[in-house]
Amino acid sequence: MTRHLLSIDDVSAAEIHELFETAAEMHDVQRREVKKLPALRGRTVINLFFEDSTRTRSSFEIAGKWLSADVINLSAKGSSTSKGESLRDTVLTVTAMGIDGLVMRHSASGAAHQVAQWLDIPVINAGDGMHEHPTQALLDGYTLTRRLGTLEGKHVAIVGDLTHSRVFRSNIKSLAKLGARVTVVAPPTLMPSGVGDWSNEAGFATCYDLDAVLPEVDAVMMLRVQKERMSGGYFPTAREYTVGYGLTRPRLALLKPGTPILHPGPMNRGLEIAADAADAADSLILDQVSAGVAVRMAVLYHLLAGEEALA
Amino acid sequence: MSVVIKGASILGQKTADVYVEDGVIREIGVSTGSTSGSDHSASEVIEADGLVLLPGLVDLHTHLREPGREDAETVLTGSQAAAAGGFTSVLAMANTNPVTDTAEAAERVLDLGREAGLVDVQPVGAVTKGLAGEELAELGLMARSRARVRVFSDDGKCVGDARVMRRALEYVKAFGGIISQHSQDPSLAPHASCCHEGPISGDLGLPGWPGVAEDVIVARDVMLARHTGSRVHVAHVSTAGSVEVIRWAKSQAKKDGTWEVTAEVTPHHLLLTTDLLRGYDPTYKVNPPLRPAEDVEALRAALADGTIDAVATDHAPHARHDKEHAFVDAAFGMLGLETALSVVGTVMVESGLLDWAGVARVMSTAPAAIAGLTGHGREIAVGEPANLALVDPSAAYVVDRNDSLSLARNNPWHGRTLTGRVVGTWLRGKRTFGA
Numbered sequence: 001m002t003r004h005l006l007s008i009d010d011v012s013a014a015e016i017h018e019l020f021e022t023a024a025e026m027h028d029v030q031r032r033e034v035k036k037l038p039a040l041r042g043r044t045v046i047n048l049f050f051e052d053s054t055r056t057r058s059s060f061e062i063a064g065k066w067l068s069a070d071v072i073n074l075s076a077k078g079s080s081t082s083k084g085e086s087l088r089d090t091v092l093t094v095t096a097m098g099i100d101g102l103v104m105r106h107s108a109s110g111a112a113h114q115v116a117q118w119l120d121i122p123v124i125n126a127g128d129g130m131h132e133h134p135t136q137a138l139l140d141g142y143t144l145t146r147r148l149g150t151l152e153g154k155h156v157a158i159v160g161d162l163t164h165s166r167v168f169r170s171n172i173k174s175l176a177k178l179g180a181r182v183t184v185v186a187p188p189t190l191m192p193s194g195v196g197d198w199s200n201e202a203g204f205a206t207c208y209d210l211d212a213v214l215p216e217v218d219a220v221m222m223l224r225v226q227k228e229r230m231s232g233g234y235f236p237t238a239r240e241y242t243v244g245y246g247l248t249r250p251r252l253a254l255l256k257p258g259t260p261i262l263h264p265g266p267m268n269r270g271l272e273i274a275a276d277a278a279d280a281a282d283s284l285i286l287d288q289v290s291a292g293v294a295v296r297m298a299v300l301y302h303l304l305a306g307e308e309a310l311a
Numbered sequence: 312m313s314v315v316i317k318g319a320s321i322l323g324q325k326t327a328d329v330y331v332e333d334g335v336i337r338e339i340g341v342s343t344g345s346t347s348g349s350d351h352s353a354s355e356v357i358e359a360d361g362l363v364l365l366p367g368l369v370d371l372h373t374h375l376r377e378p379g380r381e382d383a384e385t386v387l388t389g390s391q392a393a394a395a396g397g398f399t400s401v402l403a404m405a406n407t408n409p410v411t412d413t414a415e416a417a418e419r420v421l422d423l424g425r426e427a428g429l430v431d432v433q434p435v436g437a438v439t440k441g442l443a444g445e446e447l448a449e450l451g452l453m454a455r456s457r458a459r460v461r462v463f464s465d466d467g468k469c470v471g472d473a474r475v476m477r478r479a480l481e482y483v484k485a486f487g488g489i490i491s492q493h494s495q496d497p498s499l500a501p502h503a504s505c506c507h508e509g510p511i512s513g514d515l516g517l518p519g520w521p522g523v524a525e526d527v528i529v530a531r532d533v534m535l536a537r538h539t540g541s542r543v544h545v546a547h548v549s550t551a552g553s554v555e556v557i558r559w560a561k562s563q564a565k566k567d568g569t570w571e572v573t574a575e576v577t578p579h580h581l582l583l584t585t586d587l588l589r590g591y592d593p594t595y596k597v598n599p600p601l602r603p604a605e606d607v608e609a610l611r612a613a614l615a616d617g618t619i620d621a622v623a624t625d626h627a628p629h630a631r632h633d634k635e636h637a638f639v640d641a642a643f644g645m646l647g648l649e650t651a652l653s654v655v656g657t658v659m660v661e662s663g664l665l666d667w668a669g670v671a672r673v674m675s676t677a678p679a680a681i682a683g684l685t686g687h688g689r690e691i692a693v694g695e696p697a698n699l700a701l702v703d704p705s706a707a708y709v710v711d712r713n714d715s716l717s718l719a720r721n722n723p724w725h726g727r728t729l730t731g732r733v734v735g736t737w738l739r740g741k742r743t744f745g746a
Contacts, residue, residue: 086632086633086635086636087635087636087637087640088632088635089632089635106637107637108636108637108638108639108640109515109516109517109591109637109638109639110515110516110517110591110637110638111591111637111638113590113591114591114592114593114637114638128516129516129517129637129639130516130517131515131516131517132516163513166516169514169516192513192514193508193509193510193512193513193519193521194508194509194510194511194512194513194514195510195513197509197510198510198513198514201510
């Protein structure tokens, strides 16, 4: 059966650790003068992006190239409406060209799941709507593991627009698999629907008070607040959001010394994260970007390199 | 032309031979087996031992897609599917292209139905021009047309503006009309909303469609119906909250005697639940969305106690490519005509919530009364039009979406075992389904 990476549900804790080991090796390669590995020579990977992305797409592109795969970037923006070509026709057309792996981003939740049912090549979900972004969660977990040694028993806060965040949905699953305890913080309007039942089931805590949570945690992950949320009436003003839920300079003092700060980018400096926090010595934001390439190399390697894939 | 249906139990009660000639029930005799005195002259004899005879079913809510989307369904194929489901009349919703918002458009649908000749296709008129929710469509001209339109609905869209809804309710009083409302507050559940708002929508990252977006419109509309002394019909009720409001409103309307609220529920809301969306299969994308088990339970109880008057299919055929989009982009709706009776049999009869007389009430008598169809939903009695559905109450079968008369295949029942199946349908004595 073809293995996909559509959701963190697709990988066990053991497989995540195995991916991290591979990623660490890939990370070492990144520091070499000659970065290419021959692992995927002759393989073709398509980055099919139905939604704009700079960092994720280039991260996958670099990861594929350093593994010697031929990487094609295809922007299919606008094909996702019900008036255009059906999603099924689009992906069957693209993959009929003889493709070995599909990296896909789509603005609609579940799109990668649907596509995987129509294809017999590995599909890697590079973000589907508000649903999941599994490689982002893996790179976050990898970055944190390298910094903290282990996530077992560690307490992580995820702060921001949870309702619309695929980064949150993937992280909540991967952090649990890595043994971390999670508290999510947001105003009630940005807590996902049914979060009460859901958090009980998934074993995370919810809180509306950032100041109460910050002194308790071993790491804090800030999420991007999209501008359109303000017009959606989720909160009154950017200023009020920042006062309540931004990682501001005074709030940095609430953190235990050395607490790492993460953000998946792109950041709204001054809104959800102050420049002083983004550029702090404990900020791992650029480490996340560099880890992203290593983790995506590991994922491509395990899914595409052959029989030894994700045992 | 004559037929005798021998030994069926009428409404699941007394067993009799029903003799039909020239489209009318001529005689109902005590069943005497093969030597019944009434079949000597019948040109066709139907042996119906162990079967249940019901009045032909009436669907208050069907999408036939013609004109406009004849690749998804036509009046003919929809009529075939309806006949196979035991229906003798269907109300064809107005959201075609062009919209049924004029007398001419309504007559066109009526005529297409007559040409097909399998069920009485009764057009529903749009409440507002182009379903835009702003200006009233020519309700009076549609009512005066040959199509004699009495049910008006912008179904697919809610008449969101309270003033427009109020005027519509007032206006249709002149000709005994009724407004069938698609209850969806457009600001609480905008168009992209496609998954019941709750833990599953939170988990799947799908735009939530909160039950309260239905409840508030139902509450508003029953108050408007009371204020205007008019008739409102709540299409496809899907929440326990709406049920509570309707129950209260009916008790008030009964006291006042000047206004009326009626309601329908779909077969799918009586059985299918939100968790089916977990695989992102757009077959299960429907509006209003599938709800949690608590709502399903409340809907069943409300149908059994009469708070909900009728079962209506919301049969919504779609071309395959319109369902092969990402979930949020795919078309809303699922098939229902051919399986409705079986779902009701499985959910309501097998559980003891309704007997077959109850099924006749919710699938024939009540919907015919709501729509003002005088030739349907009648008693099975001498002198009545022979609109009949013959049901095998114990037939259990596995639904196969490829075994369908509809042009579409968006069948949420595929692979499910259902109990109770239509084996024959007659429209004014003419066999429209069954060997």
